[in-house]
Amino acid sequence: xxxxxxxxxxxxPAGAAVALLLARGGAMPVLxxxxxxxxxxxxxxxxxGDAIALLxxxxxxxxxxxxxxxxxxxLIAGRRIAxxxxxxxxxxxxxxxxxxxxxxxAAGEGATIERGLxxxxxxxxxxxxxLGDETAIGANAIFLAxxxxxxxxxxxxxxxxxxxALGLRIRLEPSAALARALAGTIELHLFRGGYAGxxxxxxxxxxxxxxxxxxxxxxxGGRPEQLIAALAHEAPMLxxxxxxxxxxxxxxxxxxxxxxxxxxxxRHGIFRLGDQAAVIASLAGDGIAIALDxxxxxxxxxxxxxxxxxxxxxxxxxxxxxxxxxxxxxxxxWGETPWVAGPMIALFRHAPGLIRHAAATTRIGxx
Numbered sequence: 001x002x003x004x005x006x007x008x009x010x011x012x013p014a015g016a017a018v019a020l021l022l023a024r025g026g027a028m029p030v031l032x033x034x035x036x037x038x039x040x041x042x043x044x045x046x047x048x049g050d051a052i053a054l055l056x057x058x059x060x061x062x063x064x065x066x067x068x069x070x071x072x073x074x075l076i077a078g079r080r081i082a083x084x085x086x087x088x089x090x091x092x093x094x095x096x097x098x099x100x101x102x103x104x105x106a107a108g109e110g111a112t113i114e115r116g117l118x119x120x121x122x123x124x125x126x127x128x129x130x131l132g133d134e135t136a137i138g139a140n141a142i143f144l145a146x147x148x149x150x151x152x153x154x155x156x157x158x159x160x161x162x163x164x165a166l167g168l169r170i171r172l173e174p175s176a177a178l179a180r181a182l183a184g185t186i187e188l189h190l191f192r193g194g195y196a197g198x199x200x201x202x203x204x205x206x207x208x209x210x211x212x213x214x215x216x217x218x219x220x221g222g223r224p225e226q227l228i229a230a231l232a233h234e235a236p237m238l239x240x241x242x243x244x245x246x247x248x249x250x251x252x253x254x255x256x257x258x259x260x261x262x263x264x265x266x267r268h269g270i271f272r273l274g275d276q277a278a279v280i281a282s283l284a285g286d287g288i289a290i291a292l293d294x295x296x297x298x299x300x301x302x303x304x305x306x307x308x309x310x311x312x313x314x315x316x317x318x319x320x321x322x323x324x325x326x327x328x329x330x331x332x333x334w335g336e337t338p339w340v341a342g343p344m345i346a347l348f349r350h351a352p353g354l355i356r357h358a359a360a361t362t363r364i365g366x367x
Contacts, residue, residue, distance in 0.1 A: 004030035007139035014274030014291035015145030016102035021299035023109035036116040038100035042167040045207040049088025054292035066202035067091035077190040080345040084352030092201040122153035141307040145273040167254040172206040173247035189238040190335040266314025269307035271298040278321035281332035284362040328362045
């Protein structure tokens, strides 16, 4: 068995950020990432004010990477629309660019990045990763940053119910009219059993992400395009936006998203980061900020107290994430309930400050 002083499972924002900071602090982390090349994933695209501030600590400026500024939020339920300025500066940045940038910075600080290696199983007791090439790597400390995907051997014991949420994503080529409509704005479309977010990114594309109950996709024959068509009577503007695209890439999916999960207890030598630490509903929350904040705090805890800091870090981060995760979950539930969503949008239209308050209270912060 190979050994590494510090081992990181996953090369998304959480994994790359903790690798960068550990290497900068004098450690010798080894990061294992299953993909060989940068790619987009289901989650991400929107960077809130806290995520941008956290990236600044890592030496990354989204504007310098071409991320368009997002200044307004537009909430849509049926044909009801509420719109207001955001209480912070935000940006649209593809995960392909963000992840590649952070991994490059981590490698530049001295972290070892090993790509194209799938993690088959995690042994928490032995602090060991078993890889797809039949090899294994042990470490003094493991940082779990595998995102929303379950890590075999390190499950999150949550109840996703009989109709769990699915994540869907597609990159659209916007028409000139669609690009104008989305300029400087993030749109949130509400419908029964789900919602969709739509924004422009640095690559010129429009990023469309949906969280939807599994039953709704099944009713559409498992085809996302049919789901969009089926939603036309509930979310006509979403269907219009989708139809206004001049082209589209492939769909990406992730199943059984455990919204509301928080790792309340930790163990020696194990640090859960990002969605392995807390899964916030992206309708109102910012999963990238969760990833970055958990990585920064885990790196600081490990560099200060070593592997023994695992339990104290995990419980402290669970407490820190409690309010934003809870409030975002409540807003998600309301947004997916038609008899609540419509009146809620009407209220927001007459009192847009409530949107700003909701956005502010679901931030993890950057203190």
